[in-house]
Amino acid sequence: MNQQLRPPRRVVADRVTLAHGGGGKAMRDLIEDVFTSVFAPPGMEDQARLMHPSLLEPGAQLAFTTDSFVVSPMEFPGGDIGTIAVCGTVNDLVVGGARPLWLSAAFIIEEGVPITILRRIAASMQRAAEAAGVRIVTGDTKVVGKGSGDGVFVTTSGVGVIPPGRTLIASSVQPGDVAIVNGVLGDHGAAILAARGDMALTTDIQSDCQPLNRLMEAVLAAAPAVRCARDATRGGLASALNEIADAAGVGVEIMEADLPLRAEVKGVCEILGLDPLYLANEGTLVLFVPPDQAEAALCAMQATEAGRGARVIGRATTAHPRTVIMKTVFGGGRIVDMLVGEQLPRIC
Amino acid sequence: MGVRRQVNVACILKDEPIEALIGTWSLIHVGFAMSRINEEEAALTLDVLRQLGEAQVEIEAMQASERMLAS
Amino acid sequence: MNYADEFRDPVAARGVLAAIARVTDEIGATKEKPVHIMEICGGHTHAIFRYGLDKLTPPGLEFIHGPGCPVCVLPMSRIDECVEIAERPGVIMTTFGDAMRVPGHRKSLIQAKADGADIRMVYSPLDALELARRHPDREVVFFGLGFETTTPSTALTILQAAADNQTNFSVFCNHITVPPPIKALLDDPHMILDGFVGPGHVSMVIGVRPYDFIARDYGKPIVVAGFEPLDLLQSVLMVLEQIRDGRAEVENQYSRVVPDDGNPVSLAACAEVYEPRPSFEWRGLGEIDASGVRIRPAYAAWDAEVKFGVGYGKGPRMVAEPDGCRCGDVMTGRIKPHACPQFGKGCTPEMPLGALMVSSEGACAAYYQYGGLRLEEAL
Numbered sequence: 001m002n003q004q005l006r007p008p009r010r011v012v013a014d015r016v017t018l019a020h021g022g023g024g025k026a027m028r029d030l031i032e033d034v035f036t037s038v039f040a041p042p043g044m045e046d047q048a049r050l051m052h053p054s055l056l057e058p059g060a061q062l063a064f065t066t067d068s069f070v071v072s073p074m075e076f077p078g079g080d081i082g083t084i085a086v087c088g089t090v091n092d093l094v095v096g097g098a099r100p101l102w103l104s105a106a107f108i109i110e111e112g113v114p115i116t117i118l119r120r121i122a123a124s125m126q127r128a129a130e131a132a133g134v135r136i137v138t139g140d141t142k143v144v145g146k147g148s149g150d151g152v153f154v155t156t157s158g159v160g161v162i163p164p165g166r167t168l169i170a171s172s173v174q175p176g177d178v179a180i181v182n183g184v185l186g187d188h189g190a191a192i193l194a195a196r197g198d199m200a201l202t203t204d205i206q207s208d209c210q211p212l213n214r215l216m217e218a219v220l221a222a223a224p225a226v227r228c229a230r231d232a233t234r235g236g237l238a239s240a241l242n243e244i245a246d247a248a249g250v251g252v253e254i255m256e257a258d259l260p261l262r263a264e265v266k267g268v269c270e271i272l273g274l275d276p277l278y279l280a281n282e283g284t285l286v287l288f289v290p291p292d293q294a295e296a297a298l299c300a301m302q303a304t305e306a307g308r309g310a311r312v313i314g315r316a317t318t319a320h321p322r323t324v325i326m327k328t329v330f331g332g333g334r335i336v337d338m339l340v341g342e343q344l345p346r347i348c
Numbered sequence: 349m350g351v352r353r354q355v356n357v358a359c360i361l362k363d364e365p366i367e368a369l370i371g372t373w374s375l376i377h378v379g380f381a382m383s384r385i386n387e388e389e390a391a392l393t394l395d396v397l398r399q400l401g402e403a404q405v406e407i408e409a410m411q412a413s414e415r416m417l418a419s
Numbered sequence: 420m421n422y423a424d425e426f427r428d429p430v431a432a433r434g435v436l437a438a439i440a441r442v443t444d445e446i447g448a449t450k451e452k453p454v455h456i457m458e459i460c461g462g463h464t465h466a467i468f469r470y471g472l473d474k475l476t477p478p479g480l481e482f483i484h485g486p487g488c489p490v491c492v493l494p495m496s497r498i499d500e501c502v503e504i505a506e507r508p509g510v511i512m513t514t515f516g517d518a519m520r521v522p523g524h525r526k527s528l529i530q531a532k533a534d535g536a537d538i539r540m541v542y543s544p545l546d547a548l549e550l551a552r553r554h555p556d557r558e559v560v561f562f563g564l565g566f567e568t569t570t571p572s573t574a575l576t577i578l579q580a581a582a583d584n585q586t587n588f589s590v591f592c593n594h595i596t597v598p599p600p601i602k603a604l605l606d607d608p609h610m611i612l613d614g615f616v617g618p619g620h621v622s623m624v625i626g627v628r629p630y631d632f633i634a635r636d637y638g639k640p641i642v643v644a645g646f647e648p649l650d651l652l653q654s655v656l657m658v659l660e661q662i663r664d665g666r667a668e669v670e671n672q673y674s675r676v677v678p679d680d681g682n683p684v685s686l687a688a689c690a691e692v693y694e695p696r697p698s699f700e701w702r703g704l705g706e707i708d709a710s711g712v713r714i715r716p717a718y719a720a721w722d723a724e725v726k727f728g729v730g731y732g733k734g735p736r737m738v739a740e741p742d743g744c745r746c747g748d749v750m751t752g753r754i755k756p757h758a759c760p761q762f763g764k765g766c767t768p769e770m771p772l773g774a775l776m777v778s779s780e781g782a783c784a785a786y787y788q789y790g791g792l793r794l795e796e797a798l
């Protein structure tokens with residue numbers, strides 16, 4: 001603990017080797033130089049020891065979630081695996097009404113990964129954490145042999161507090177409730193597809209990855225009756241809506257004409273035969289709110305950075321329970337089902 | 349802007365320099381420009397469609413006013 | 420103007436739909452005695468369901484979903500051969516994403532990939548050729564499939580490979596042609612079709628003349644159609660008008676893209692590289708004479724069938740389709756997808772049994788995914 005007595009640890013290698021997972025000096029150097037000096041967790045013990053006044057409020061609930069992140073490529077326009085590892089877990093807490101406080105971060109690193117990439121990932125994580133007002137308080141690193149991983153895998157767990165009186169739960173959605181999204185759909189999925197390069201498409205589309213806690217707090221202050229929110233990550237908006245319809249036993253009807261979509265995302269989808277409703281998002285949520293507070297929720301959202309593109313996209317109905325139907329621009333309808341398997345380009 | 353991709357234009361190039369294609373629209377399939385959009389034909393097709401649409405709007409308006417008169 | 424959005428205008432759509440309803444009435448078609456129009460192309464089938472068009476047209480008009488989804492009609496034996504090539508050491512198999520899930524007897528390409536084969540999805544055969552350039556130590560094979568729309572792109576890629584002498588590149592050719600199966604359908608004594616909506620992108624290559632036999636020999640109208648919803652609706656209207664007037668002609672709704680004579684450069688490339696196969700197997704339809712092409716001996720160096728010694732003429736063909744599969748009946752319009760006993764039970768998009776469940780352009784998959792039956796119950 002006598003940090004003044006020795007110079008800060010430094011990684012000398014330019015790539016990760018198995019030695020960095022061996023538990024010796026190389027590992028300590030890596031952890032301290034690349035991660036803890038950036039995250040600055042409190043103390044330097046093997047576990048974070050934490051207290052927060054909001055936990056003491058009667059009726060407050062602890063919210064706890066975990067998620068693993070694998071993405072290829074690790075760096076893409078608009079973010080990297082570090083950004084989504086923080087935003088994803090923060091947003092998992094946020095859609096439950098929690099105020100996120102602390103995260104853990106565990107890295108599985110494949111031998112051969114350049115140290116500079118790790119530094120960039122750590123910096124992105126810290127930036128995203130600051131933006132979300134959370135702290136990364138504990139973590140772990142492991143190194144696996146070449147071929148046993150795919151660059152870097154990150155697992156983050158998050159802890160937050162749900163203030164007394166908040167119950168956001170999908171099963172509470174009622175027919176008539178209004179569905180609102182905070183912005184354009186599919187940017188993350190399209191950005192990753194283009195960044196992967198196999199399809200040789202170039203675009204200016206950026207991933208939408210962003211923390212949504214400010215947005216959610218603003219909405220809940222303006223429209224406390226919000227029934228539930230879901231982040232439309234893997235499986236896209238279609239999956240989020242189907243989960244809600246299923247849990248609440250209601251039908252959901254959305255309007256094709258009201259879906260916010262960037263022209264470039266539409267373009268990528270038309271070229272590759274993909275459906276933007278199934279593209280992943282990393283900073284997009286859909287929430288259901290009773291009609292009398294829909295306007296308030298929408299305005300509150302639009303007043304935040306992450307919600308400027310907010311739109312009403314549909315509503316819950318008594319018709320067709322547990323089924324999501326999209327009214328097409330012609331007034332025809334079609335079922336929007338859960339994704340079957342992985343969405344593959346349909347070209348020929 | 350937009351989505352960019354390299355395509356092969358052999359199928360739509362007549363005896364002309366490649367620059368002749370600048371500003372023209374083409375249908376792209378699996379990385380090949382397959383057909384130049386014939387803008388006159390497109391306009392003709394759209395005209396027919398628009399007329400059908402306008403006629404329908406008029407019919408609907410007439411039906412609506414008949415209903416108004418009848419009630 | 421971008422030549423797409425204009426053809427999705429809801430106001431114009433209302434007009435065309437009203438006209439469709441009028442003409443259907445004039446023909447005297449009813450729900451009990453409907454007029455049957457086949458959209459040949461899977462792209463059209465997909466568009467019908469995606470935009471919910473079948474729910475907007477009158478009950479007296481029934482769409483029969485044709486065999487024009489190249490992935491759906493790909494026989495199991497060709498997938499088996501593709502897997503066999505992909506699993507050879509040193510091979511990189513490249514394919515359109517469409518083909519990844521098509522079942523073979525042993526496995527699909529997606530399963531072969533999971534088992535370790537190097538299988539990559541590409542957007543264009545040119546991307547496959549580029550891979551060959553970047554990996555001179557590997558054999559890069561392109562799984563060429565599709566109708567006349569896609570056939571020239573593969574031919575031009577082979578010509579490019581020949582010009583560059585790129586010898587580690589080859590094509591496993593499964594290109595097929597649209598007119599022969601239509602003729603087979605028309606020759607079926609149980610045929611109930613009254614007219615056709617023709618695949619516009621095929622005609623952009625071959626023109627409209629190859630369909631003359633439909634009008635001339637079989638007395639059925641056909642309208643070559645574009646792929647935007649308004650294109651499709653307008654083409655249906657044109658077919659109905661022909662039926663009402665007792666005409667049988669080949670008309671071209673998609674004239675902004677389809678020249679009557681097709682595309683000469685594409686046709687020349689195809690003639691240079693391919694020759695017709697005596698026959699080719701279609702899933703659900705069986706062997707059809709002269710319905711596919713193969714690579715000419717002059718380009719054998721880029722023919723994966725020659726290079727790897729697989730394919731037609733090498734060992735017995737297995738034409739058998741799974742038990743209880745009624746794809747043939749669906750494709751000829753005898754039954755609706757959900758009338759097949761396997762629909763949604765033994766046959767789902769996750770685990771397709773028959774051809775029409777494989778790609779979202781297949782009638783059964785489109786029905787399943789966009790909920791033909793459930794939607795009727797729901798609305």
Ligand code: SF4
Binds near residue numbers: 762777
């Ligand atoms: S449900 Fe399956 S087996 Fe039956 S017709 Fe459709 S694709 Fe063929």
